[in-house]
Amino acid sequence: MIGKLKGIVDSSGSDWVILDVHGVGYQVQCSARTLRDLPQAGAAATLFVETVFREDQIRLIGFMSEAERDWYRLLVTVQGVGSKVALAVLGTLSAAEFASAIAHQDKAMIARAPGVGPKVAARICAELKDRAPAFSEAGLGLARLPQAGAEALPLPASDAVSALVNLGYQQAQASAAVAAAIQAAGDHADTAQLIRLGLKELAR
Secondary structure, three states: OOEEEEEEEEEOOEEEEEEOOOEEEEEEEEEEEEHHHOOOOOOOOEEEEEEEEOOOOEEEEEEEEEEHHHHOOOOOOOOOHHHHHHHHHHHHHHHHHHHHHHHHOOOHHHOOOOOOOOHHHHEEEEEEEEOOHOOOOOOOOHHHHHHHHHHHHHHHHHHHHHHHHHHOOOOOHHHHHHHHHHHHHHHOOOOOHHHHHHHHHHOO
């Protein structure tokens, strides 16, 4: 089973990339977000891989982070959610946004993904609400921050969330972005740094 590939981007299509690993080209299926985040052809890249076995084929599905791969593994356990729908969700929402949507049971946010109707979105929220936090450290941190409430956050984080909300972002979006910023910059980051990193996350 292949769990990780590190090589050179050879070529890509609408939903796949070929990664050259020491002369062997691995075709890896990816979400739209992962394809956008990959470097151009000829540059080095690392993908965390889920190996999917079928009767007639073996498919490799690639992600930019282990957290995103963990969300994929959870998504495909939901009734009615296959690989295509899971990749559509992760191609529409970042790991931070998806964690926030699960934490807030925000069905509308998940339903933004192509091919995901209200019933499927509701099922995803219901089935993952108790399982997701225990699954990945990154998901736990991102999901916990929006629920804590501004008064429970460290002052720089609380101020950063308030600033992003004042700029027009939803509370859930702002909280998830600041959570990602804290992970990137550390617990001692000041408000200005968290706002800057939060805006960068929201622009992804």
